[in-house]
Amino acid sequence: MFDDLFDLKPTSTSPVIDELQLYLSTEPEPVADALSWWYEKCKTYPRLYRMALNYLSIPATSVDVERLFSCGRLLLSHIQSQLSTTSTWALLCLGS
Template identity: 60%
Template sequence: MKEKYPNLHRMALDYLSVPATSTAVERVFSQGRQLLHFTRNRLSGNSVRAFLCLGSWMRHDVVSPEDLIAIIRQKRKRPSE
């Protein structure tokens, strides 16, 4: 399956894996601290989780910045509900 769906494979590893050591966990907390500056203290837990996950996917070339920008622009063009 890894060869057939490489992006899905990488996303599953990021989302479903459990780190074997605390080093990876501390790295995530450090990344979260960079994301959650004192001025951004009102983000929801779901938003923080999504940003950290998306950042990991972008670092591993699962999601490209161009695709992300295109999606954001599409969302802005839709009328508000």
């Protein structure tokens, strides 16, 4: 399987580096919606588009985490709890 490994020649430039260099060489332009701009440029910058989509899709708030902590406080009293760790984890995951 690896017999021809040493016969392979390394490429002089990587498509990823070429894509990044192309992006960095363009002039900045003002945009109102970054996601729409990246969607329009998905053919030009396919790898950067995917990375930008992942980055720009991160929620800006921690509401889900705070809600989970609030449910955990209602489920477990500060004084005593007879639930095991596994039971507590299962109840919080199921939302019961």
